[in-house]
Amino acid sequence: MSSYNSIFFGQPFGRGTKVAYSAAWYERFRKEGLRLNGMYEETVFEDDPTWLMLPLSRRQVALQRLEVMLDYERHESPGDLEAENAAQRLGVTTGQFYRIRRQWKRSRSVFDLLPYGKPGAARRPKLDQDVSDVLGKLIMKAVATDGMRAPKDIMKAVQEQWPLNKPIPSHMTLRKNIAHAIEELTNVSGGLVLVNSTIPQGAFETATGYGEVVAVDHIGLQVFVATEGGPIAPIVTFAIDLFTSSICGVHLSFGAPGPLQFEAVLRDVQRRSEQAARLPLVVKPRLIFEAGGSSGWPQLMSRMAKNFHHANIRRSQRLNFGETIIGLIGSSIGNVNFSSRKYLNDLVFNPGKDALISFDELQKLIERGLRGLNDKRIPPGAEIFHLKFDFLDASVS
Structure with missing residues (x-):
């Protein structure tokens, strides 16, 4: 039996070094895919977004089938005995093996080896x-x-x-x-402009140029990330320019969204806009976001008030996020679909339905989707300014 079969199937849930589908486990799985991908050049699939977003179990089966097919081809003149051994490794009949092989030989693509059935x-x-x-x-x-x-x-x-x-x-x-x-x-808060509004929040602000108004929102993703503690469902925080409906900042994290993600995405806005700006002009955007009841929000808003930063804020004890992103961006970013808020808590990973990828792979997928969206929404030659949020580095006295 191959090392792939013994390492990557029958994975139990556990703790420590035995955690199921951990980052270390996924790295071995990914390297095995790269090894098999390198054994033939017909199709490069390991970084293909469609491949990455498949339910994990379908990727496992396809890679197992690929390994068996490549091993079968190493024989000079494979016959019935070799076919029987290959079928046994796959857990199918010899006739089924021949059918799978004929299907694969059409284009020699790993996608032809995916088991039947729709993704979760x-x-x-x-x-x-x-x-x-x-x-x-x-x-x-x-x-x-x-x-x-x-x-x-x-x-x-x-x-x-x-x-x-x-x-x-x-x-x-x-x-x-x-x-x-x-x-x-x-809910009320002094010193700042508060807007208790329906979604989209941006309806209460009108932008006449890039960076004039930026909306910040969070949403879950229909994918799991392999961590040392096992699979975790991530959330993404976007900063969206209302003039172009393009994404000017992004931050990936785990757990409930709050002021830390809010500040992180605005720092990303500053970094990206400074790199893209061709003129030294600095713009201080008006902000639209929702603030929850956690302890970090009052301090953050005090810093904003101290720096006279204009913001429309919707207050709530529990963040009701995602609707602004859906309204301005859509139901996905590139190949990664968004998930509704109610499913972010206590998600249990199901390899038969859910995709599992590394944090680095997720970052690349999000960046790819961001570039694709912004290329469509930001007009060629549009002037991008350096967007600045002074309150991020301010202290509360």
């Missing part, structure tokens, strides 16, 4: 997107515009104004959304 379906929220959008708008209209606070009055207003042919969500769902909307409108 994206996790979906309970409400359809159009139902969720309409529900949010009707509730916010009743709460923010009409000044309603009693849940029964808001529910009645939603029922009377419901425009869709689809059923209205349950009373429990309505009450949860109403409670969240009221909570948002009861």
Whole structure:
């Protein structure tokens, strides 16, 4: 039996050096793929975004099949015995082996060796997107515009104004959304311009040039990253220029988003814009973002107020992120799909449905998607200015 079979299949979940699908395990898996890729030159697949975003188990099976096919071809005149041995290694009948081999020989691509079946379906929220959008708008209209606070009055207003042919969500769902909307409108913060708004947040700011207004938002990704502690679902924080709807900053992290990610992405904005700027002009963008109830936010906003940095802030005890990104960027960045907020916590990795990649591979995929999006949205010859956020290096006295 090959080393690939013994190392990469039947991986148990555990701790320490036995953690399933850890960064060390994935590095061995990746190197095995590179070794097999180097044994034939017909197709280079190891850095292919489509390959990386496949469920891990499909990649495992395809690589196992590739190794068996290459070993089979080493025989000068392979016959029935060699075919039987190859089939045994794959756990299939000899007839199935010959069918897999014929399929592979069409183009000698590892993609021809993928097992049948579709990739794992994206996790979906309970409400359809159009139902969720309409529900949010009707509730916010009743709460923010009409000044309603009693849940029964808001529910009645939603029922009377419901425009869709689809059923209205349950009373429990309505009450949860109403409670969240009221909570948002009861938060205040002195010294800064606060906007309690519906999504997209950028609707309350108008940009007339690049870098004038920057929105910051976070969202989960439908991929897992191999870490020493096992697979973890990452989040991405984007800073988006509202004039072009292009991405001017990005930061990848794990765990709940907060002020650390907010500051990190703005530092990335400064770095990228300084490198791209052709003129010495410095612009201090107005900011749009949502602040939660964690302890780091008040200190951050005090630094912003001290430096007179204009910001539209939506306050909430629990960050309700992702909707600005979906509205301005779409449902994915390159080959990486976004995930809804409700699925970010306590995700369990399933190799039959989920993709697993390294942090470095994820960074490259995000950068590739960012370049592709910005190339389409930033007009040729557009002037990019150095965007600066002085409060990042300020202290609170």
